[in-house]
Amino acid sequence: MSVDTGSALPPAISVAGLRRVYETKPQPVVALAGVDLEVRPGEFFGLLGPNGAGKTTLIKILTTLLLPTSGEARIFGFDVSTESNRIRRIMNMVAGGEQSGYGILTVREQLWMFTQFYGLEAREGWRRVDELIEAVGMGDQRLQRVSTLSTGQRQKMNMARGLLNDPWILFLDEPTLGLDVAAARGIRDLVLAWKAAVPGRTVLLTTHYMAEADELCERIAIVDHGRILAIGTPDELKKRVQRESIFRLEVDHLDGGAPSLARLPGVVSASLAADSDPEQQRVAVNLVLTEDAALGAVVSALGGLGSQILALRKSEPTLEDVFVELVGRGFSEETEPPVPVGAEA
Amino acid sequence: MSAIPVDRARVDRSAVFAHSRGGTDPRTAARWTRRQVAANNMRALIGRAYPRVRGMVREPSWLFFEILLPFLTTSAFVFVYRALQAPEAYIGFVVLGGALSAFWLNVVWMMAGQLYWEKSQGNLELYFAAPMNLMAILLGMAIGGLVMSSLRAAAVLVISTLVYGVTFSVDQWLLVVVVFVLTLSALYGLGMMLASLFLLWGREAFHMTNVLIEPVYFVSGLNFPVGRLGALGALAIATLPFAVGLDAMRQLVFAGQPYITGTPSPELEALILLGMTIVFTLLARWTIHRIERIARHRGTLSIRWQ
Ligand SMILES: Nc1ncnc2c1ncn2[C@@H]1O[C@H](COP(=O)(O)OP(=O)(O)O)[C@@H](O)[C@H]1O
Ligand SMILES: [Mg+2]
Numbered sequence: 051m052s053v054d055t056g057s058a059l060p061p062a063i064s065v066a067g068l069r070r071v072y073e074t075k076p077q078p079v080v081a082l083a084g085v086d087l088e089v090r091p092g093e094f095f096g097l098l099g100p101n102g103a104g105k106t107t108l109i110k111i112l113t114t115l116l117l118p119t120s121g122e123a124r125i126f127g128f129d130v131s132t133e134s135n136r137i138r139r140i141m142n143m144v145a146g147g148e149q150s151g152y153g154i155l156t157v158r159e160q161l162w163m164f165t166q167f168y169g170l171e172a173r174e175g176w177r178r179v180d181e182l183i184e185a186v187g188m189g190d191q192r193l194q195r196v197s198t199l200s201t202g203q204r205q206k207m208n209m210a211r212g213l214l215n216d217p218w219i220l221f222l223d224e225p226t227l228g229l230d231v232a233a234a235r236g237i238r239d240l241v242l243a244w245k246a247a248v249p250g251r252t253v254l255l256t257t258h259y260m261a262e263a264d265e266l267c268e269r270i271a272i273v274d275h276g277r278i279l280a281i282g283t284p285d286e287l288k289k290r291v292q293r294e295s296i297f298r299l300e301v302d303h304l305d306g307g308a309p310s311l312a313r314l315p316g317v318v319s320a321s322l323a324a325d326s327d328p329e330q331q332r333v334a335v336n337l338v339l340t341e342d343a344a345l346g347a348v349v350s351a352l353g354g355l356g357s358q359i360l361a362l363r364k365s366e367p368t369l370e371d372v373f374v375e376l377v378g379r380g381f382s383e384e385t386e387p388p389v390p391v392g393a394e395a
Numbered sequence: 396m397s398a399i400p401v402d403r404a405r406v407d408r409s410a411v412f413a414h415s416r417g418g419t420d421p422r423t424a425a426r427w428t429r430r431q432v433a434a435n436n437m438r439a440l441i442g443r444a445y446p447r448v449r450g451m452v453r454e455p456s457w458l459f460f461e462i463l464l465p466f467l468t469t470s471a472f473v474f475v476y477r478a479l480q481a482p483e484a485y486i487g488f489v490v491l492g493g494a495l496s497a498f499w500l501n502v503v504w505m506m507a508g509q510l511y512w513e514k515s516q517g518n519l520e521l522y523f524a525a526p527m528n529l530m531a532i533l534l535g536m537a538i539g540g541l542v543m544s545s546l547r548a549a550a551v552l553v554i555s556t557l558v559y560g561v562t563f564s565v566d567q568w569l570l571v572v573v574v575f576v577l578t579l580s581a582l583y584g585l586g587m588m589l590a591s592l593f594l595l596w597g598r599e600a601f602h603m604t605n606v607l608i609e610p611v612y613f614v615s616g617l618n619f620p621v622g623r624l625g626a627l628g629a630l631a632i633a634t635l636p637f638a639v640g641l642d643a644m645r646q647l648v649f650a651g652q653p654y655i656t657g658t659p660s661p662e663l664e665a666l667i668l669l670g671m672t673i674v675f676t677l678l679a680r681w682t683i684h685r686i687e688r689i690a691r692h693r694g695t696l697s698i699r700w701q
Contacts, residue, residue, distance in 0.1 A: 059420060072694050091421070110694070113524050117691045126421040136425040138526040150517045154450040166442025167525040169427075169435035170416075178414075185408035216414060218421035247412035250420065 060127030062219055062252035063089035063112060068121035070107050070276075081107040083276035084121070089269075091126070091218075092249055096267030097256040098369065100377075104276040105256035106145075109223050112254065113143050125219060139168075141219045144212035146205070146227025153197030157188060157207050160196050161214065168215035182210040186240060202233030209240055219252040220245075226262060238266060260369040270369070272376055279376045288367045291375045294318060297337040297345065300361040301352060304333045311335060314351055316344025332360065427526075439527035443535025444542070451543050461497070461543075462550045469493030469551065472618045473559055484652050485619065487561045491645055492617040494552035498582050499615075499637045501544040503604055506586035509536050510594040511601075519594075520697050523690075529683045533590060537583040566650040570661060574647060577668035578640025584675030585636055591682035595689070611635065620645060622657030632658060636671050639664050 070082040081104045089095045097105045110116035111123055114134035122129070128136045151160040158179055165175030183192045186206045191199060199207065205225065212220060222241065226234035245251045257263050263270050264284050271281045280287055304310065311320040316339055323334035339345060342364075352359060418424040427435070451457055472489045510533075513519045522532050555561065565571055593600040614624060614631040615638035621628040622642070631638035643664035646655050659667070690696045 059422065062421075107694075110696075115520055115523055115691060115696050116694050126425065128425060135526065138524055139427060140421045140425045141524075143524060145517075148517055150521050152446040152450065154453055155446050159445070159449060163442045163445050164521075164525075166438040166445070167435075167522070167527055169431060169438060169526065171434075172438070172441075181411045181414075185411040213412075216416045218424060243408060244412045247409055248415050 059091050059250075060124065061088045062091045062093065062126055063087060063095070063124070063254060064127075065108075065112075065123045066121055068108070068111065068123055069119045070104070070111060070116065071119045081276050082111075082118075085273075085276070085278055087271060087278065087281070089252060089254065091252055094245060094253045094266055094268045095255070096263040096270040097254070097273055098258070098260065098263040098270050098373070099256075099273035100258055103273045105273060106223055107276075108273075109143065109221050109254065109256060113141060113221050114138060139215075140217060141221065142212045142215055142217040143221035143223065144205075144208045144225055145222075146224035146229075147201075148205070148208045150208065150211070151196055153195065155196055156193050157183065157196060157199070158192045161207065161210055164211050165214050170214070178214060179210075182213055186210045187236065202229055202236070205229060205233065205237060206240075209237060213244060216248075218250065219254070222253065222255040224257055225255065226257070226259065234262070238262065242266065260373065264369050272373060274377050280372070284369060287369065287372045291367050291371050295339045295342045295344070296365040296367070297339065298323065298361075298363045298365055299335045299337055299348070299359070301333050301335070301357040301359055302331045303328065304335065304352075304357055305355050308335055310355065311337065311348060311351065314344075314347045316340050316347055336365075435526055436528050436531040439525070439531040440535040440538065443532050444539035445535075447536070447539025448542050451546075457543075461547045462554075465493055465497060465500075465547070465551050466554055469555055470558075473555075482654060484649065484654055486559050487563070487649055488620060488645055488654075489618050490552065490555040490559065490561050491648065492641060493555060494548040495578070495637070495641050495644065496612075496617055497544045497548040497551060498541070498579060501540045502582050502586035502589070503608065506536060506540055506583070507589035507593050507604060508601060510590045511597065514594065514697060517697060523687060523696060529687065530587075530680055533587040533679060533683060536590065537586055540586070541579060541583060563648045564650050565648050567647060567661075570665070571644070571647045574640065574643045574661060574665050574668065577665055577672060578636065578644065581636035581640065581668045581671040581675060584672045584679065587679035588675045588682060591679055591686055594686055595682070611637070614638065616641060620655045620658075622655060625657070628658065632664070632667065636668060636675075639667050639671070643668070 065085055065087040068082055068085040068087075069080070072079040072081055083104075085104075085108065097103075097108065099105055107116065111118055111130055112125060114130050114137050117131055124130065125137045125141065130137065151163070155163065158176075161179040161182070162175050165178060166172070170178060180192070183189060186209055188203065188206050188210070191203055191207075196204075196207070209225070212222075220241075225241070226237050229237065241253060241255075245253055253266075255263070255266060267284065269281065269283055270287060271278045272287070273279065280290065282290075308320045308322045311317055318338040318340060319336075320338075321336050323336050326332065326334045337348065339348075349359070416424075469489055469492075472493075473486050476485045476489065510519060513522065522529065556563075589600075614627055615621065615635050616624065616628065616631070620642065621631055621638050624631070628638070632642060642655070642658050643661040645652075646658075646661045646664075649655065658664070
């Protein structure tokens, strides 16, 4: 099955002048301070930002759970405030640390219950649940009670829930929050495989893990304090901060040390890398140049010093660099403790 | 896109993921026929009733708490009445009251707080984000609770009847059935309304129910005919579905008893119950949709935003 994205399909997400203010006690909180955004059908789009940036608020507005204070948001052309019924039929959402459902049910039963909320016929529901349980790799837990699942298993089940209705747009709010490396990897692979299976499926993912956004998303918006600071592909974003060229140079020896290179024209800085090992005839230098062309001077200077070049590699900036540059501060990739388990019917 | 090792699981799942109920494009998929909408609501109702029924079967400990404890409370009143040498008819009144209170307790204790609990669990958001009408969820909760309470009521009724030798005399079977069904409809209509209101009021509502539960039992005539309460009983009959239903059932299953006086005829009480069902259900519907608006406006559909 394929979607003809060439036809006049409206954007999967279109947001214009979106503001959201929470009327909280001492003073109101401006969670979204005027957001404009357009996501194409079939795109894997990421919102990257620190805690409190407004990511969840935006997702809640797009999933029809929260009304905008002002501005407009549409999903495949349907207005989130007035056409929520339509939107709810073609979307689904999964959040990290989600504790939904009833602990007393088995994985299979809980998922079946959710199929019934999306209008699957009863038997079709069971069939779909069994298929998806296998597809997310929970075959061994299918008859296990929901209350006994580990955090990683729980999140796999939540993912299966999010796919039950074959949504056209899937909202993932920090889906790997609090998971170990392997479990997070599993969730990411799952989303990629699911999305690739049908053209036109759209994913909006929020995360505060840089590497996750970098790996999964075709385009990323960096958000902070309810505003989008930059939008682009990961490469485009990284190019924004790449005003200088950064190289890693390895030579067998370097007479005069790093300062002998730092003096050269076009070299902003040169410093010995921590993993240098002069004893083993391996000296690594981090070079920052005003432009790539300045490398010529470095290479000829090395010849004059009698150093032999073992390796030369251009270092790419990371999204972290982009973020620090845009926001003026980094954000630690701390994980929050998962919400305690405990559910009853 | 990153290189993912092609293993068996991935090959299998690509077929599963290629499944698309959603038609060939999202705009078409979002357009449902009336029939689809109705089927979705019907299934959602059953889906929401399911965990309640499933859980009941799975945790047999409910047998103990749900049947033995009410039986003991009922028994306590039986002994008191016997000690006071009250007319033997009162034993029957107590037993019937004990059985029907299973539904009342279910409505006040479980249903009323249910949506609030769902909210703290994160389920409420998923219910709102799914395509069904919220009344389907409320009705599903009601039906689930009703199935559970019916078993409990039946058990209390049968055990007490056998143990204390209660004799029933029914003249109008059809009316008994009608009144019973209407009593449940009115009770669960109230339950749906309370569930919506509790969501709006939160904690305070729980304290209020705690405080009110005993007085409501008293004015409803749990253990004696409500007609004995005079004006207060009349007020109860006009407002509390438990009071009307219980009184009507007593009149019908203990036909010809001299002690049940001072209240409207069972036919009239059936009409009152019908009116209550309609009013409560409409109010529940109005409240839940109103709450959706309010909660989307204020951002209070979940408590997990911190
Ligand atoms: N329901 C709410 N009521 C009041 N304030 C809220 C609510 N939800 C979020 N906020 C506040 O709005 C801001 C943005 O929050 P959120 O959208 O959850 O950010 P993120 O998901 O990026 O961490 C924060 O300051 C948060 O405290
Ligand atoms: Mg968030």
